[in-house]
Amino acid sequence: MKIFKFGGASVKDAAGVRNLAQILQAYQGQPLVVVVSAMGKTTNALEDVAAAYYQGNPAEAMTRWQTVRAYHKGIMRDLAGDDITQTFQIVLESFDKIKTYLLRPVEGSFDQVYDLIVSLGELISTQIIAAYLRKLKMPVKWTDARLLIRTDGTFREGKVDWEETEWLIQDYSKSIPPQTITITQGFMGRSADGNTTTLGREGSDYSAAIFAYCLNADDVTIWKDVPGVLNADPKWFDDTQLIPELTYQDAIELAYYGATVIHPKTIKPLQNKKIKLYVRSFLEPAAPGTVVGEFNNHLPVPSFIFKINQTLISLHPKDFSFIAEDNLSRIFSRFAEAGVKINLMQHTAISFSVAVDNHPEKIPALIDQLREDFRVSYNGGLELITIRYYNQETIDRVCVNKKVLLEQKSRYTVQLIVKDLG
Ligand code: ASP
Numbered sequence: 001m002k003i004f005k006f007g008g009a010s011v012k013d014a015a016g017v018r019n020l021a022q023i024l025q026a027y028q029g030q031p032l033v034v035v036v037s038a039m040g041k042t043t044n045a046l047e048d049v050a051a052a053y054y055q056g057n058p059a060e061a062m063t064r065w066q067t068v069r070a071y072h073k074g075i076m077r078d079l080a081g082d083d084i085t086q087t088f089q090i091v092l093e094s095f096d097k098i099k100t101y102l103l104r105p106v107e108g109s110f111d112q113v114y115d116l117i118v119s120l121g122e123l124i125s126t127q128i129i130a131a132y133l134r135k136l137k138m139p140v141k142w143t144d145a146r147l148l149i150r151t152d153g154t155f156r157e158g159k160v161d162w163e164e165t166e167w168l169i170q171d172y173s174k175s176i177p178p179q180t181i182t183i184t185q186g187f188m189g190r191s192a193d194g195n196t197t198t199l200g201r202e203g204s205d206y207s208a209a210i211f212a213y214c215l216n217a218d219d220v221t222i223w224k225d226v227p228g229v230l231n232a233d234p235k236w237f238d239d240t241q242l243i244p245e246l247t248y249q250d251a252i253e254l255a256y257y258g259a260t261v262i263h264p265k266t267i268k269p270l271q272n273k274k275i276k277l278y279v280r281s282f283l284e285p286a287a288p289g290t291v292v293g294e295f296n297n298h299l300p301v302p303s304f305i306f307k308i309n310q311t312l313i314s315l316h317p318k319d320f321s322f323i324a325e326d327n328l329s330r331i332f333s334r335f336a337e338a339g340v341k342i343n344l345m346q347h348t349a350i351s352f353s354v355a356v357d358n359h360p361e362k363i364p365a366l367i368d369q370l371r372e373d374f375r376v377s378y379n380g381g382l383e384l385i386t387i388r389y390y391n392q393e394t395i396d397r398v399c400v401n402k403k404v405l406l407e408q409k410s411r412y413t414v415q416l417i418v419k420d421l422g
């Protein structure tokens with residue numbers, strides 16, 4: 001069994017869907033589970049639909065939804081020509097249901113509404129793709145991932161119930177004939193009480209890993225618009241290098257520090273079962289890409305990860321206490337309650353500094369809370385640079401025209417909070 005994952009960029013237009021079909025055709029004859037994201041930037045667009053709907057602005061929600069609908073209709077028309085009603089009947093029915101939903105009064109919390117609306121992107125993309133593959137006479141089965149991935153009730157960040165999910169997925173796999181290509185959605189699941197949940201933005205890679213783990217798959221392939229895992233984002237560096245082999249450990253570290261090529265939660269389930277992960281280009285499907293697995297060697301080259309939009313928050317106790325266990329536990333619980341993830345931290349006897357993503361809806365409120373116990377200073381508009389397998393030369397390279405506000409080194413990794421002076 002192989003698991004494939006296709007992200008939004010790979011199916012952003014009809015050419016992308018045709019290309020996906022061509023890749024699958026090359027693997028026909030073996031069982032495949034294909035996890036697909038929403039097409040192009042649909043998730044962002046649906047976030048706007050959800051916001052307008054929840055804010056009690058159904059007209060605006062409907063207008064935004066119609067843009068999403070028109071985009072998908074364009075793709076279907078390109079794929080099916082005049083045959084759109086026949087080929088994509090099921091998608092058109094889904095569109096009608098969504099319209100009806102948006103005309104109803106809001107029920108539930110924003111996060112609940114968000115998951116219901118945003119997950120439509122995946123449902124629609126997989127319905128379109130399955131219908132198109134069926135038209136090509138491929139042995140596909142469209143499957144609702146909510147029947148297979150069980151989560152707790154946390155909307156927008158559902159925690160997987162592994163035991164139940166494993167049972168559901170294995171049971172499903174017994175029911176499908178060999179050689180079937182299962183087409184299912186990334187990023188979504190269902191709670192025990194029947195609500196649609198999502199696994200957090202960009203969570204489709206994680207879905208692929210969940211399927212792989214539960215099916216004891218041979219391997220997982222994430223098809224991307226880059227040739228594999230590179231040692232830096234080409235957005236920032238022009239002389240990037242492809243990493244042909246990557247250990248699970250390095251892959252986890254890189255993803256955790258913010259390399260967006262793989263979702264950080266993806267690796268661990270695969271590592272636990274020693275399932276290989278390939279990252280390959282859907283534009284060059286014959287190229288080998290990167291393989292993540294159990295290797296003895298480190299990364300062959302230093303890797304660079306840049307995270308922009310960072311805020312550095314520094315705390316100093318108002319009384320004469322030190323930054324010790326009691327203060328630390330108070331600080332950490334404030335961050336946890338505010339749902340703010342710490343990207344980097346450092347402390348001295350009387351000060352504690354953390355770098356966080358600048359969420360305008362969370363950070364000011366958190367700072368107000370922290371001010372009850374601490375003197376707080378903060379500095380926005382910063383960058384967090386991580387170099388794995390650094391040396392002085394690589395540090396000098398990234399610090400040109402930057403002021404370093406904080407530096408932290410461990411054996412293999414250096415992290416720098418910098419301000420751009422350019
Ligand atoms: N469509 C979702 C998102 O854009 C999930 C994913 O692409 O992995 O966040």
Ligand code: MG
Nearest residue numbers: 008037038043
């Ligand atoms: Mg996406």
